[in-house]
Amino acid sequence: MRKVALVGVGMTKFGENWDKSFRGMVTEAGIKAIQDAKITGDEISAGYVGTMASGSLVGQEHAGALISDYMGLNPIPITRVEGACASGSLALRQGVMAVASGLHDVVVVGGVEKMTDLDVAAVSQILGGAGDQEWELFMGITFPGLYAMMARRHMHEYGTTEEMLASVAVKNHANGVYNKYAQFQREITMEQALNAKMVADPLKILDCSPITDGAAAVVLAPLDSASSYSDKPVEILASEQASGTLALHDRENLTSIKAAKIAGELAYKKAGIGPKDIDVAEVHDCFTIAEIIATEDLGFFKPGEGGPAALEGKTKIGGEIAINTSGGLKATGHPVGATGVKQACEVTWQLRGEREETQVKDVEYALTHNVGGSGATAVVHLYQRGY
Amino acid sequence: MKESISLTWRRIPERYKMIGTRCTTCNSNFFPPRSVCSKCRRKGKIEPFEFSGNGKIYSFTEIHAAPAGFENQIPYVMAIVELDEGTRCTGQIVDATLKDLKIGDRVEGTFRKLLSDDPEGPIHYGFKFRLKK
Numbered sequence: 001m002r003k004v005a006l007v008g009v010g011m012t013k014f015g016e017n018w019d020k021s022f023r024g025m026v027t028e029a030g031i032k033a034i035q036d037a038k039i040t041g042d043e044i045s046a047g048y049v050g051t052m053a054s055g056s057l058v059g060q061e062h063a064g065a066l067i068s069d070y071m072g073l074n075p076i077p078i079t080r081v082e083g084a085c086a087s088g089s090l091a092l093r094q095g096v097m098a099v100a101s102g103l104h105d106v107v108v109v110g111g112v113e114k115m116t117d118l119d120v121a122a123v124s125q126i127l128g129g130a131g132d133q134e135w136e137l138f139m140g141i142t143f144p145g146l147y148a149m150m151a152r153r154h155m156h157e158y159g160t161t162e163e164m165l166a167s168v169a170v171k172n173h174a175n176g177v178y179n180k181y182a183q184f185q186r187e188i189t190m191e192q193a194l195n196a197k198m199v200a201d202p203l204k205i206l207d208c209s210p211i212t213d214g215a216a217a218v219v220l221a222p223l224d225s226a227s228s229y230s231d232k233p234v235e236i237l238a239s240e241q242a243s244g245t246l247a248l249h250d251r252e253n254l255t256s257i258k259a260a261k262i263a264g265e266l267a268y269k270k271a272g273i274g275p276k277d278i279d280v281a282e283v284h285d286c287f288t289i290a291e292i293i294a295t296e297d298l299g300f301f302k303p304g305e306g307g308p309a310a311l312e313g314k315t316k317i318g319g320e321i322a323i324n325t326s327g328g329l330k331a332t333g334h335p336v337g338a339t340g341v342k343q344a345c346e347v348t349w350q351l352r353g354e355r356e357e358t359q360v361k362d363v364e365y366a367l368t369h370n371v372g373g374s375g376a377t378a379v380v381h382l383y384q385r386g387y
Numbered sequence: 388m389k390e391s392i393s394l395t396w397r398r399i400p401e402r403y404k405m406i407g408t409r410c411t412t413c414n415s416n417f418f419p420p421r422s423v424c425s426k427c428r429r430k431g432k433i434e435p436f437e438f439s440g441n442g443k444i445y446s447f448t449e450i451h452a453a454p455a456g457f458e459n460q461i462p463y464v465m466a467i468v469e470l471d472e473g474t475r476c477t478g479q480i481v482d483a484t485l486k487d488l489k490i491g492d493r494v495e496g497t498f499r500k501l502l503s504d505d506p507e508g509p510i511h512y513g514f515k516f517r518l519k520k
Binding site: 121122124125128134135136137138139140141142144145148149150152153156197198199200201202203247248249250254 | 390394398419445446447448449450451452453454455457458460462463465466467474475476477478479485490501502511513
């Protein structure tokens with residue numbers, strides 16, 4: 001297997017992009033990534049795109065063909081992949097496998113979701129499809145409700161508090177201020193987070209990631225030729241995926257996402273590094289409790305210590321490990337199919353030292369963690385500075 | 388939330404009577420039913436199995452932002468219930484508010500209306516739970 005490098009990244013502004021279409025956003029992100037990689041379209045031999053629900057959200061299936069056509073890349077093969085909110089990382093993983101295997105040399109990977117053309121109730125119902133439609137959603141649960149039940153169990157077993165949950169949102173909003181692509185470039189206070197409208201007890205509106213439009217893209221190439229495309233290539237050390245039960249009620253416990261833990265362990269083993277080596281991580285904070293569980297599953301903190309660590313500022317920039325320097329899903333926004341690819345963009349900027357206000361010092365290793373549904377699909381990527 | 392009549396009809400044994408399945412090789416019980424034992428796979432022998440509906444609350448939440456079809460019920464309590472026969476499922480807790488509940492409380496199954504698609508559409512029935520006195 002060949003070593004794979006990330007040689008170009010690009011993304012659109014995340015937010016309520018009423019003036020931008022599904023195809024317009026993914027084309028914009030793709031062209032930015034291709035320009036960043038200093039390649040021509042002729043060098044690209046394949047593409048992968050992650051989108052969870054383009055069919056339900058904008059009535060458009062066959063996203064691979066649409067993108068190939070509108071990016072002027074015909075006749076190269078572009079394949080759509082879907083794994084709910086982990087669709088973007090699944091697309092990245094397909095690209096990594098294609099380059100590593102030698103099947104393709106230069107590959108473009110995109111992630112996109114256009115969510116604000118429908119009203120909130122319709123979008124919530126579509127997102128519900130990431131869980132067990134017949135046995136969870138039809139019974140009346142919602143996605144915030146599923147994560148709320150994880151939160152209550154985490155509180156019950158470890159004494160995690162609502163302040164600990166809120167501190168995740170406060171920290172991610174603080175990071176998002178400096179991210180020009182973020183949906184919310186503004187701080188929130190602990191008081192605001194704790195007094196926000198209840199969504200699914202104990203999760204309030206500021207514990208939840210928003211509904212967002214956006215797209216992100218990256219360009220991959222073999223590491224041995226990466227220097228011809230980028231002065232600052234990023235090596236992808238590991239790309240691991242694991243599956244768990246579709247329904248939350250079938251998990252052994254609710255305080256950990258087993259698939260994410262397994263994907264993380266496989267990735268560390270493949271790369272020959274451990275959680276202590278990671279300088280910066282983008283984790284899947286679709287809800288505040290999800291970030292706390294992620295930091296435990298990935299080995300940054302012991303089970304039950306993720307909450308206190310967040311409250312004590314250990315996950316801030318300059319803390320023990322910088323988590324979600326982009327603002328995470330909470331502040332950057334969560335266009336579901338785009339999120340995994342956006343995470344790869346953020347850690348690439350960190351590894352290149354291009355993040356200015358939110359730049360972590362001397363980043364050598366980075367991690368991205370992307371979860372589908374309540375944890376049925378999990379993907380972990382590890383990255384190293386390649387220059 | 389709309390659900391086709393044939394889907395609802397197909398799910399009647401499960402939703403009305405909590406008929407799940409059991410693997411006689413490893414004695415695991417499944418609700419909702421599975422046709423492949425996730426432990427024994429091909430070595431498993433699956434047969435229908437009726438659950439009592441009795442169990443205890445494993446975790447719970449109160450929904451304030453409801454999906455389509457549930458708007459008139461908010462706030463309402465949802466839970467993951469650990470069934471006495473040894474598996475968990477998701478259901479609504481009726482006749483109780485958040486402050487009445489704690490993890491570990493005993494519950495029993497109760498047959499209720501789940502929701503109706505629209506005034507002219509079918510009414511979907513199934514199991515919910517209530518605190519056991």
